[in-house]
Amino acid sequence: MKISVIGAGYVGLTTAACLAEIGHSVRCADNDEGKLNLLRSGRMPFFETHLETIVQRNHAARTLQFEEVENAVKGAEAILICVGTPPLDNGDADLSAVANVARIVAKHATGHCLVIEKSTVPVKTGQQLKRQLQLYAGNRLQCDLASNPEFLREGTAIHDFFHPDRIVIGVDTEWAAAQLREMYRPILEQSFHCPVHPQCQHTPKPALIVTDTESSELIKHASNSFLAMKISFINMVADLCEATGANITKVAQGMGMDPRIGPAFLNPGIGFGGFCFPKDVQAFVRIASQAGCDFSLLKEVENINKRRIDRFVEKIRQELWVIAGRKLAVLGLAFKPNTDDVRFAPAIELIRALVRESAIVRAYDPQATEKAKAVLPNLDYCSSPYEASADTDAILLTTEWDEFRALDWERIRGLVARPLIIDGRNMFTPEEITAHGFHYISIGRQPAFSSDDEVFSRSKLGAALP
Ligand code: UDX
Numbered sequence: 001m002k003i004s005v006i007g008a009g010y011v012g013l014t015t016a017a018c019l020a021e022i023g024h025s026v027r028c029a030d031n032d033e034g035k036l037n038l039l040r041s042g043r044m045p046f047f048e049t050h051l052e053t054i055v056q057r058n059h060a061a062r063t064l065q066f067e068e069v070e071n072a073v074k075g076a077e078a079i080l081i082c083v084g085t086p087p088l089d090n091g092d093a094d095l096s097a098v099a100n101v102a103r104i105v106a107k108h109a110t111g112h113c114l115v116i117e118k119s120t121v122p123v124k125t126g127q128q129l130k131r132q133l134q135l136y137a138g139n140r141l142q143c144d145l146a147s148n149p150e151f152l153r154e155g156t157a158i159h160d161f162f163h164p165d166r167i168v169i170g171v172d173t174e175w176a177a178a179q180l181r182e183m184y185r186p187i188l189e190q191s192f193h194c195p196v197h198p199q200c201q202h203t204p205k206p207a208l209i210v211t212d213t214e215s216s217e218l219i220k221h222a223s224n225s226f227l228a229m230k231i232s233f234i235n236m237v238a239d240l241c242e243a244t245g246a247n248i249t250k251v252a253q254g255m256g257m258d259p260r261i262g263p264a265f266l267n268p269g270i271g272f273g274g275f276c277f278p279k280d281v282q283a284f285v286r287i288a289s290q291a292g293c294d295f296s297l298l299k300e301v302e303n304i305n306k307r308r309i310d311r312f313v314e315k316i317r318q319e320l321w322v323i324a325g326r327k328l329a330v331l332g333l334a335f336k337p338n339t340d341d342v343r344f345a346p347a348i349e350l351i352r353a354l355v356r357e358s359a360i361v362r363a364y365d366p367q368a369t370e371k372a373k374a375v376l377p378n379l380d381y382c383s384s385p386y387e388a389s390a391d392t393d394a395i396l397l398t399t400e401w402d403e404f405r406a407l408d409w410e411r412i413r414g415l416v417a418r419p420l421i422i423d424g425r426n427m428f429t430p431e432e433i434t435a436h437g438f439h440y441i442s443i444g445r446q447p448a449f450s451s452d453d454e455v456f457s458r459s460k461l462g463a464a465l466p
Contacts, residue, residue, distance in 0.1 A: 001025070001183055004076035006069055006101050008035055010157065010275075010341075011118060011150050012082030013044075014051060018161040020058035021195055022186040027065050029072035036066045047340040047367050050158040050196050069101070073109045078183055080116045080148075081129075091282040093122055102129050106136030109143065114179045116146045120220050120280060122287045126170065126213035144176040147213045149220035154274065155338030162187065162194050166207040170216025177210055184208075221287065224280040225298055230265040231272045232304040238268035238444025239311070248444025249426065268443045270346040270398060270424035271308030273335035278305070278344045309349045312424055313357070315441055319420060320393055324358035327417065329388040332399025332425075333365035333372040340367040346424070347398035348375060355379075364388040366403050390415045400425040409436035419450070 001024050005016035008030035016028035030036055035045050042059065044052050058064035073079055083097035098119060105115055115133065117126060130145045137143065147170035152160045167188065169180045186192040190205050209219070238248040248268050256263030272278070281298055288295035313323070320326050335345035342348050345368075354361050362380045365372065369381050382388035385404065389395055389412045397404060404427060413419055413436050421433055423442040430448030433440040440448040 001077050001179075002075060003027070003078045003080065003183065004029060004072040005080045005082055006030075006072065007082035007084065007097075007119070008032075008039060008045070008066070009082065009084060010046065010048065010154060011152060012080070013039075013055070014048060014152060014157045014161060015080060015082060015118065015150065017051060017054045017058060017064060018158065019183070020064035021054050022192050023063075024183070025063055026058070027067050027072040027076070029067050029069040031069055033068075036068070039066045046371075048157055049155060049338055054158065054195055069104050070108045073105050073113075075110055076113055077111075078114045078116060078179060079105055079109065080118050082118045082150075085119050085121055087279045087282055091286045093120070093279070093283045095121065095125065095128075098125065098129070099132060102132040103136050105143070106133050106141065109137075109141055112142040112144075114144050114146055114176055116148050116180070117217075118148055118150050120149065120224075120276070120283075121147075121217060122283060123214050123217040123221070123291075126217060144171075144173050144179075145213065146171045146176045146180055147216035148180060149216060151220075151223065154341055155336060159196050162192070162196065163203050164206045166209055168209045168211070168216050168219050170211050170213035172213060181208070221280055221284040224276055225284045225301070227265050228272055228277045228281045228305070229298070229301045231267075231277075232301040234266045234268050235271065235308060235443075236304055241444040242446075245446060246444075247446070251444075268426060269308070270312050270350065270443075271305045273344040273346045273349075274341060275343045278302075309346060309353055312350060312422075313353050316354075316394065316396070316422055319422065319439075319441060323354065325360065326393040327360045327362070327391060328354060329382075329385070329392045329395045330354075330361055330363040331365075331385050331388065331395060331397050331404055332401060333363055334368035334399050334401075337399055337401045338367075340365075340371050342368050342371045342375060345399075348372065350396070350398060350424075351376060351379065362388045362392070365399065366401050368399075386411060386415060391417050393418050394420040394422055397421065397423040397425055397427055400427045409433065409438070413437050 003019055003024045003026045005012050005026060005028045008028050016026050020026040038045055042056050081098055081101050083101055085093040085095060088094045117129060126145055126147050133143050149168055167184050171177045188208060234252060237251060241248040241251060252266040255261050256266050281302055285295050285298045317323055330347060330351055333342055333345060333347045335341055351361055362382050364382045364385050385407055419438040421438050421440050426442050430440050434448045434450040437450045
């Protein structure tokens with residue numbers, strides 16, 4: 001199929017490259033000329049595992065081309081809208097980029113085409129889009145509309161595209177449904193050669209959910225909000241574990257084995273971040289309120305998440321007594337591993353809070369340093385976790401990168417001023433860390449001391465006193 005993807009951001013570029021990989025002829029457009037030139041020269045505007053290879057291969061084969069929006073929509077059978085819908089000050093999604101694309105499509109698209117909303121948009125945006133297309137194109141264009149939300153996770157977006165659990169399509173004509181079935185046929189039939197894991201050939205075929213546009217739009221916001229709720233829920237249970245002597249790892253394991261709950265998204269920590277969850281929860285609260293429903297449950301999900309940073313700072317204060325002037329190593333800046341994205345990253349918020357308290361912060365991240373420099377230009381960035389740890393009063397683990405699992409803790413023990421690790425992602429078991437002589441603080445579990453820890457000896461002594 002001849003497909004145009006409008007918006008070369010995380011969702012658009014990934015989708016465009018993967019659609020080209022499964023055999024379509026794809027034109028990816030953006031109104032940022034600089035980004036188009038970067039892509040034409042084979043470089044990526046952001047890091048995503050495997051994306052560069054797929055983009056370069058398909059660009060060389062001319063199955064993926066980068067063009068201006070006006071050109072890209074001409075002659076396209078399907079036009080995917082993948083532009084940003086960032087939050088406005090009042091929490092509503094800013095739909096101006098979507099509206100702008102609608103006007104360009106109305107003016108420049110030709111023939112019979114399917115306009116597909118992939119950007120996360122409030123319910124009923126499809127109706128507005130359809131109206132705009134009719135108003136601006138009149139009878140000039142034969143155009144159907146569909147909603148097809150993406151569920152790609154940053155860091156595993158390519159894998160998620162090729163192996164989705166479900167493909168959701170919201171349509172109001174048979175023709176639109178047939179076009180989308182054709183677009184995703186290789187994925188639905190799992191009849192392609194997976195570029196990431198060739199051994200994945202036998203994964204289950206994804207479910208296809210065909211519904212109306214409004215339900216499809218709601219599925220996206222409801223899914224992300226539900227996942228965010230799961231995280232805030234487990235974070236509150238973690239606080240309760242700390243207060244009562246229970247262990248969150250065991251509690252989450254015990255809960256997750258109930259298939260109605262499931263084990264995913266029950267990892268406690270310093271909160272959810274990224275460009276999707278915080279904005280989608282906020283937008284969903286607004287969407288509900290505008291429809292006359294008070295979704296106060298989700299307001300509390302947001303509040304709990306906002307409090308995670310303060311609570312983590314309190315943990316640090318409890319250990320260090322005074323934060324001002326203390327040297328702290330922050331390991332991890334990205335909002336989660338395997339991405340360089342620092343948008344709404346808890347680590348960034350944490351650093352801001354620590355700097356406000358006059359801590360001396362040194363940071364390391366395997367991928368996100370350049371992006372972090374744009375938001376925290378004056379921070380001391382290090383080129384390795386060892387450099388960041390030198391002479392520090394505490395090491396704070398804020399993103400669970402695999403690289404940190406393989407650290408030489410004996411070496412780090414010899415570098416730090418004080419052997420204290422405060423783990424905001426529960427990356428380790430207490431035994432793994434205390435075995436190297438560190439005092440280990442984590443989330444929802446009791447503090448753990450190494451046997452040669454002075455504090456431990458004193459607390460044991462204290463416990464033995466009458
Ligand atoms: C999310 C959705 O998962 C995806 O389907 C949607 O299309 C876009 O939004 P993404 O933003 O890439 O994807 O991140 P995700 O992997 O879902 O994690 C979001 C945040 O939740 C991260 O900050 C992560 O650290 C946090 N998280 C996740 C937890 O704190 N605990 C968990 O158990 C899981």
